[in-house]
Amino acid sequence: MECTIEKNTRACACTYEPCGRKGKCCACVEYHRRSGELPGCFFPPAAERTYDRSVAAFVAAVGKRRDGR
Ligand code: SF4
Numbered sequence: 001m002e003c004t005i006e007k008n009t010r011a012c013a014c015t016y017e018p019c020g021r022k023g024k025c026c027a028c029v030e031y032h033r034r035s036g037e038l039p040g041c042f043f044p045p046a047a048e049r050t051y052d053r054s055v056a057a058f059v060a061a062v063g064k065r066r067d068g069r
Pocket of ligand 1: 014015016019020021022023027028029031032038039040041
């Protein structure tokens with residue numbers, strides 16, 4: 001299987017620039033899953049920029065979007 005790190009990095013919605021996992025989606029998912037979190041690209045932009053990757057933050061952000069708040 002071909003590694004698509006360059007394509008992934010260009011499309012990455014995570015704004016945390018110092019992270020060495022950008023574009024390495026397998027490492028990103030593994031890291032956040034181990035911490036009980038979700039990758040930044042799952043979050044709406046405003047919530048992503050808080051760098052809170054917790055499931056609670058995701059549910060709060062997505063719930064807000066659905067409610068239109
Ligand atoms: S979501 Fe986390 S692991 Fe993935 S690129 Fe952003 S900071 Fe790095």
